[in-house]
Amino acid sequence: MEVVMGMVFDLIPIVIAWGTIALVIATYTPVFNWISYPMGLYMKLFGVKEAFAAATATLVGFTDMFIPALLLGASVR
Numbered sequence: 001m002e003v004v005m006g007m008v009f010d011l012i013p014i015v016i017a018w019g020t021i022a023l024v025i026a027t028y029t030p031v032f033n034w035i036s037y038p039m040g041l042y043m044k045l046f047g048v049k050e051a052f053a054a055a056t057a058t059l060v061g062f063t064d065m066f067i068p069a070l071l072l073g074a075s076v077r
Contacts, residue, residue, distance in 0.1 A: 015064075022063035032056050 026032045036055040043051035 019064035022060060026056075026060050032060050035059060 033052070033056055036059040037052070039059065040052035040055035043055050048054055
């Protein structure tokens with residue numbers, strides 16, 4: 001049990017740091033928009049509504065699990 005708790009407490013700060021960095025990059029820079037542009041074209045080809053926003057959220061989803069909900073939350077309102 002001690003080994004598992006040590007692994008958890010070693011891993012959580014790293015995950016939080018990567019998630020925070022990804023959120024800052026996704027919010028304040030167009031980097032994920034540039035990278036996800038080809039995926040947006042494919043999604044648009046298949047008729048996905050707001051394909052480029054969904055493509056960005058999908059790509060950001062690889063960096064952290066909860067960030068896409070934050071990105072798409074503003075467009076749903």
